[in-house]
Structures are given as structure tokens and as C-alpha cells.
Amino acid sequence: MIERRPAGHASGAVQGLRVDPCVPDAACESLRAEVREFLADVLSRYPAAARVRHWSAADPAFSRRLGERGWIGMTWPRRFGGHERSQLERYVVIEELLAAGAPVAAHWTADRQSGPLLIRYAPETLAARIVPGIARGETYFCIGLSESDTGSDLASVRTRATRFEGGWLLDGAKLWTTGAHRAHYMIALARTAPRGESRHAGLSQFLVDMKAPGVTIRPIRNQADEHDFNEVSFERVELPDECLIGAEGEGWAQAATELAFERSGPERYLSGMRLMLEMLDAASVDDARARVALGRLVAHYATLRQMSLGVAGLLARGDDPGLAAAIVKDLGATLEQSLPEVAHELFGGAMPAGSALAEVADYVTRAAPSFSLRGGTREILRGIVARGLGLR
Numbered sequence: 001m002i003e004r005r006p007a008g009h010a011s012g013a014v015q016g017l018r019v020d021p022c023v024p025d026a027a028c029e030s031l032r033a034e035v036r037e038f039l040a041d042v043l044s045r046y047p048a049a050a051r052v053r054h055w056s057a058a059d060p061a062f063s064r065r066l067g068e069r070g071w072i073g074m075t076w077p078r079r080f081g082g083h084e085r086s087q088l089e090r091y092v093v094i095e096e097l098l099a100a101g102a103p104v105a106a107h108w109t110a111d112r113q114s115g116p117l118l119i120r121y122a123p124e125t126l127a128a129r130i131v132p133g134i135a136r137g138e139t140y141f142c143i144g145l146s147e148s149d150t151g152s153d154l155a156s157v158r159t160r161a162t163r164f165e166g167g168w169l170l171d172g173a174k175l176w177t178t179g180a181h182r183a184h185y186m187i188a189l190a191r192t193a194p195r196g197e198s199r200h201a202g203l204s205q206f207l208v209d210m211k212a213p214g215v216t217i218r219p220i221r222n223q224a225d226e227h228d229f230n231e232v233s234f235e236r237v238e239l240p241d242e243c244l245i246g247a248e249g250e251g252w253a254q255a256a257t258e259l260a261f262e263r264s265g266p267e268r269y270l271s272g273m274r275l276m277l278e279m280l281d282a283a284s285v286d287d288a289r290a291r292v293a294l295g296r297l298v299a300h301y302a303t304l305r306q307m308s309l310g311v312a313g314l315l316a317r318g319d320d321p322g323l324a325a326a327i328v329k330d331l332g333a334t335l336e337q338s339l340p341e342v343a344h345e346l347f348g349g350a351m352p353a354g355s356a357l358a359e360v361a362d363y364v365t366r367a368a369p370s371f372s373l374r375g376g377t378r379e380i381l382r383g384i385v386a387r388g389l390g391l392r
Contacts, residue, residue: 019324021306022313028092035096038069043100048356051101052274052363055267056228058106058182060137067137072111080119081132087316091266091309098270105179105228110134113261114141114187117254118207121246126207130185144174144188144208144232145255154189154255155199159234161190161206168192168244170206170214170237178374180217180230183210187258188234189251203251207243208234224366256322262375264311264325269304269332271371275339275364276301278357282347290346297342300335304328323388330381333371340365 024032042065043051050057066072074090076082097104115134118127133139150156159172170190180186186208193202208215214237220229246254276297283290307328314321343351343361351358372378386392 019307019310020313022088022309022316024088024092024309028086028088031089032092032096035071035093036100039096039100039102043102046101048101048274048278049359049363050103052272052360053226054098054101054103054105054274055271055367056105056226057103058140058179059103060106062103063107063137063140065137066107067135072107072137073115073131073135076115076119076131076135080115080123080127081135083135087312088309091312095266095270098267099273101274106140106182107134107137109143109179109183110139110141112265113143113258114185116261117187117205117245117258120257121250121254122207122242125242126245130207133184139185140179140183142177142180142183142186142210142230142232143258144177144186146174146176148173148175155195155203155252157189157191157203159188159190161192161204161239163192164238167241168206168239170208170234170239173231173233175231176220177230177232178228180210180232181219181227186210186232187245189255192248192251200252202249203255204248205245205251205254206239207245208237208239212237212239214238222367222370224363259376260320260322260325263329263381264315264321266305266308268329268375269301269308269335272336272339272364272368275343275360278360279339279343279346282351282357287346293342293346297335297339304332304335307331323385326376326381326384326388329375330372330378330385333378336364336371337368340368 042062063072070083071093073080073082074085074093075087076084078084111134115131118131130139134141144159145154147157147159150158159170159174161168161170170188172190174186174188177186188206188208189203190206191202192204195202210217214235216233216235218231218233219227220231221227222229279294283294285291307324311321311324311328314324340361343357347357351361383392
């Protein structure tokens with residue numbers, strides 16, 4: 001139980017934020033066996049160096065196969081192409097995909113946050129037309145939040161949407177947009193009115209067709225030499241009225257909901273799992289130092305898994321997962337960023353060039369700095385936790 005003290009009170013009554021233990025039932029474990037069998041077959045020829053890139057690896061054919069299995073849009077209503085399964089069943093599928101190193105990047109954002117957002121705020125218009133394609137593994141999304149010179153301060157976005165008869169004109173640019181080069185649509189946060197007393201006022205979100213006239217996508221290669229990020233610019237992009245998601249001015253609340261979904265899954269501590277597995281394979285049972293270091297990591301993973309399952313339980317009950325998800329995401333990023341250092345200390349020069357361990361360690365070393373940036377920087381997350389616990 002995480003105790004939360006009301007802001008401004010050094011003592012007195014304490015409110016509790018309870019994240020109860022959550023154990024998948026027999027149906028979940030049966031589903032887990034089915035997913036493992038499927039992945040063992042489909043990924044049988046995937047080397048470790050490919051599996052460690054699962055987070056950025058997009059394979060449309062693989063996404064379509066997941067859609068055929070009913071493993072995308074699992075919790076959504078059937079009228080949107082979903083399967084009305086439980087949050088815990090969805091958790092099991094995600095956990096197995098990540099642990100196996102499956103190439104999930106094509107459909108991931110759409111399944112995790114874009115589909116749920118459209119179902120909630122545009123059920124009769126955008127969702128009815130677009131979301132079934134997500135569930136089939138055929139329609140991909142990117143998220144337009146970050147901008148140049150704004151850092152993590154989303155309230156200072158400068159992209160602007162201006163009304164005209166029958167719709168909106170979108171002008172501005174988004175930076176570090178993951179997967180924009182393969183996405184069919186973006187959900188973009190834009191300013192539609194001047195700031196009021198609240199700096200979060202006057203923001204709205206829009207559905208943007210990535211092939212619309214005036215949309216330009218420029219690649220950004222990351223330090224792992226991958227094309228995952230992009231700069232996306234908008235020059236008088238015409239958006240029909242129905243592309244306004246929800247009501248004008250709801251953008252900030254919608255973005256916060258999306259980020260809560262983004263932080264609530266096991267991907268926030270399983271991104272570097274392949275390095276952990278390779279270290280376990282390479283370590284000798286006679287190496288006391290390795291037993292201690294890897295045993296400590298296993299204990300951390302076990303604890304994070306229980307916390308993450310607790311977040312899935314909150315979602316299953318319809319409770320707000322925001323604070324608990326921020327805690328798990330921050331702790332998960334800290335754990336994963338420690339993995340390359342542990343690998344270096346335990347194996348150092350003993351990693352043969354070209355070995356699975358060496359290739360995986362090299363990749364995670366280059367990718368790890370991003371783990372505390374995506375889905376909200378460490379500073380932003382800790383601010384959320386401090387406010388949620390009444391510490392600021």
C-alpha cells in the first residue's frame with residue numbers, strides 16, 4: 001500500500017493509494033500457453049539481435065497475424081472490432097510479446113492508446129470508421145505531442161489549429177514523433193484558443209491523416225542508428241470538423257489520459273529484457289559475483305511485475321492508474337538503464353565479438369538513455385508522484 005498524505009499537511013489523516021496484488025486466473029494462464037506456442041513458431045528464426053529491437057521493429061505481416069488471432073483491441077467493444085476480453089488477458093498477451101522480443105512497433109501505439117481514445121471521445125464518428133482497422137492490425141498511429149524547444153512542457157505547444165468554414169487549418173510542427181513514417185494517422189495536440197487563467201486551457205486534439213496535403217515527415221536517426229523518430233510539419237493542413245476529437249478545449253485532459261495508458265503496461269520494464277536473458281544464459285553457476293548481481297536483478301523484475309499486474313488490476317476495475325503507473329514506469333526505467341553496467345561489470349571483455357550477448361549489450365547500451373525520456377521524463381514522472389502523494 002502506498003500512503004498518500006494530503007497536500008499541505010505534515011501530519012493528520014492519511015489517505016491510502018492501494019495497488020492490490022493481482023493474480024491472473026486460469027483463463028489467463030491458458031491464453032498465455034496459447035500465445036507462447038504461437039510465438040515459439042513465428043519467431044523461431046529470430047536471433048537475439050533482432051529480438052532486442054522489438055520495441056522499434058515494425059512487421060506489418062506480424063501485426064496482421066496478431067489481429068487475426070484477436071490479440072489487438074482485446075478489451076474493446078465488438079462493434080469497434082474488439083473482443084471484449086479482460087484487462088488481465090490483454091496484459092498476459094503484452095507480457096508474452098515483450099518477453100519473446102516480438103516485432104510490435106507497427107500497431108503498438110494504436111492498440112495501446114489511440115484506439116481507446118477514439119472509442120471514448122469520438123465513438124460515433126472517427127472510432128466507427130477507423131478503430132476496426134486497428135484491431136485487424138492494419139491501421140497504425142503516431143502521437144503528436146512533443147515540439148522543438150518545449151521539452152516536457154506540453155502546455156507550451158505552438159502548433160495551432162484555426163477554424164475556417166467546415167473545419168480547421170493546422171500549422172506547426174512536432175518533434176521526436178515515433179513511427180510517423182509508417183503511421184496512417186496522428187493524434188495531434190494543438191492550441192485552438194489563447195491560454196486563460198489555466199495554462200492548460202485552449203488545447204484540443206485532432207486526427208491527422210499523414211498523407212494529407214501539407215503534412216511533411218522528416219526522418220531523425222537515433223544514436224542506435226535507427227530511423228524511429230521523425231519531425232512532422234504542418235502547413236495549412238485542412239482538417240474536417242469531425243477530426244476534432246471530443247470537444248474543443250479537452251486536449252489537455254485527453255493527452256493526460258493517453259499518457260496514463262502509455263505508462264501503464266509492462267513495456268516500461270521489459271524493453272531490455274533480452275539483455276537480462278542473455279546474461280542469465282552466459283553466467284556460470286560457479287560465479288558468486290554473477291549470482292548476487294543477477295539474483296538482485298531478478299528480484300527487482302519480480303517486484304516490478306507484481307506492481308505492473310496491480311496497475312492492470314486498477315484498469316480492470318475502472319480505477320485511475322495514473323499515479324501507480326508513473327511509479328512503475330520510473331522504477332522500470334531505472335532498472336533497465338542499469339542493465340548495461342551490470343553486463344559490463346560481470347562480463348566486460350569476456351563477451352566474444354559477434355556473440356548474442358555482445359550484440360544485445362551493445363544495442364541496449366545505446367538505447368538505454370531513451371528509457372527515461374519516452375512516456376514522460378524522469379523529472380515529470382517524479383513530479384506526478386510527488387503531487388499524488390501530497391508532497392508538493
